[in-house]
Structures are given as structure tokens and as C-alpha cells.
Amino acid sequence: MTVKSGLLEILEQHKGETISGEWLAGRLGCTRAAVWKAVNALREDGYMIEAGANKGYMLSAETNRLSAEGIRPYLNCQEASVWVYKEVDSTNRAAKQKAMDHAASHGSVVAASRQSAGRGRRGRSFFSPEGGLYLSVVLEPWETLQESLLLTTAAAAAVYEAVEKLCGVSLDIKWVNDLYRNGKKVCGILTEAVTDFESGSIQFAVVGIGINLYQNPDTLPEELKGIAGSIFECREEAEKADLNRLVAEIVNNLMEEMKDLKLSPVYVAHNMIPGHEIRILDGERSRKALALEICQDGRLLVQEEDGSRTALSYGEVSIRLDGNGEKRE
Ligand code: BTN
Secondary structure, eight states: OOHHHHHHHHHHHTTTOOBOHHHHHHHHTSOHHHHHHHHHHHHHTTOOEEEETTTEEEEOTTOOOOOHHHHGGGOSOTTSOEEEEEEESOHHHHHHHHHHTTOOOTTOEEEEEEESSOBOGGGOBOOOOBTEEEEEEEEOOOOOGGGHHHHHHHHHHHHHHHHHHHHOOOOEEETTTEEEETTEEEEEEEEEEEEOTTTOOEEEEEEEEEEEOOOOGGGSOGGGTTTBOOSSSSHHHHHHSOHHHHHHHHHHHHHHHHTTOSOOHHHHHTBSOTTSEEEEEETTEEEEEEEEEEOTTSOEEEEETTSOEEEEOTTTOEEEEOTTOOOOO
């Protein structure tokens, strides 16, 4: 690790506190002059670091830049690697590549402030401008596709809990891979498998999470107006959120769920779909049904109009809340 990177990691952990140059030099195993040089390099990158004569250095408490150094100290799994980009085409694509190159182990993260080619479900693109948080987590080893449904539900629960704890906002989960606030989508999840070409077996799963922190509704593309929402009410509020801790908290929650992967009670308790009339969109066709419950394997049990019951799987269908969205008892 470079002095600059090590210094940023310490300053991020002690945001708003003054730390002496001598102590920093000791911790980083370098001279005070090297610390000073690294401080200046970080300032050039835009970090607000105050220096008092003979007092030391302090990273401004308001600093809120997404960085690997800012995320790492909060991660429970210290062996995992972290990559952060200002912009990347897709964090899912980058994470898959790193997994295939054997650079990313279980729990490794790729995060970005925007994506130029964000990917959504069913081959759609995912609008990923500044004002959002985009991350992908590599999970391995991964054997059965059946379980990938539970992975998506685990990720949704991980986001729910992290956003509630660190942003003070309670979201609604929409089966299977979305989170909503006030009836608008604020987070989407895409779970992809990395398969071995020769054996066809699944080596890794990459769970991609896109969160809209704040987006001015007027600047949304026409097709997202009235559909996409934000976690925060305004830009100022979003800028105060500690993004590094939010990423780490989501990853920690997900890794915890992975220890014993099953349907999370959080996912069930905050799901907005069971009990509602829904419209199931299956390719060109659409039909009405009553959503009954989330099954233990993550599928959605519905009652069809003819009274029969079907368990819906991820990828098969999209669903829309029908009617006035009121719950049927
Ligand atoms: C959906 O709602 O259709 C799923 C969207 C998933 C978007 C996330 S953003 C981070 C990761 N990288 C991608 O390219 N996609 C996922």
C-alpha cells in the first residue's frame, strides 16, 4: 500500500479528528516529509485536509468521497479487495472480469459514482448518473442457479437494513429485486453468474446493486419520470450521507446472510407485494393474479384468476401492482 493510500485510510477512520504527523509517520513507516507530500497529493485530489502548526492533520468531517480507502476500514472481511471508480461502464462487468482474472475473492467489491453502460434485468440498460451509488459484490463458490434467487432476496434485505441504519429511511421491497420509496423505485438489483466455459459450472455470482441517492425528478429521462425516485428528498441531504460506510454496511449485511443463505425475515416483513392484486407481464402477454406469499426458496406464490396457484421465479416475469395498490385481506 502506498503512503498516500495508507494515509487516506487512517484519515477516513478518524474524520474530524486531528492526528499528529509524527504518529502518522510511525504508523505508515515513513518520514514526516513523506506524510506531508501525501497530504498534498490528497489535497490535489480534492480532499479537504486541515493542517495546524505542530498539531497535525485533520480530514474535514464533511468529506464524503467514495474511495476504497474509505470503505475498507468498515468491512468485516479484511481479505476482500475493493475497487472504486469515478466512472466505469458497469460495476457488474468489472467485477465479473476481476473474478475471472482471479483478482477478486469472496466478498470483494467494485463501486462507482456513475456508470456509462449500467446493466439492468432482462438485458435492459440501467440509468446510472451521478447522484447514485453503484456497487457489485463477488460471491464464491457458487454452484446452483436455484440459489441465485435467494441471493437476490438477501441483497435486497442487506440494502434495506443498511439504508434504514445509515440513512434513516425505511424502504419497501418489491419482489424480487427492487426497493421503493413512496411508490417509486430507488434501487435495483441484478444477480449474474460467472460460468466456466469448459465445464459450464458456475464459479462466482456477482450481485450488482444500483441505488438512487438523489436525482432531480425534472432531469430524469422521460421513460423514468414518475417511476424512479430517490432515497433522499434533496441533494444537500444526499451529500451528507456517508457513502463509504453505506457500501461497507451493505456488503457486511450480505456476507452475514451468505453464511446461512435462506429467505430473510427482513425481506418478507418489508415486502410490498403479498396480499396485492398484481399484473404479471410474461413477454408479450399479461395476466392478473393475487400475490399470496414469498416461498422459502424466494419464489412468489400467486393465485391465478382461475383459482389455481403458481410459484413465480426470477427472470420469468415482471410484475406490476394492479388497481389502487390496496391490500386484499
Ligand atoms: C434492474 O432494476 O433491472 C437491476 C439494476 C441493477 C443495476 C446495478 S448498478 C450496479 C450493477 N452494475 C450494473 O451494470 N448493474 C448493476
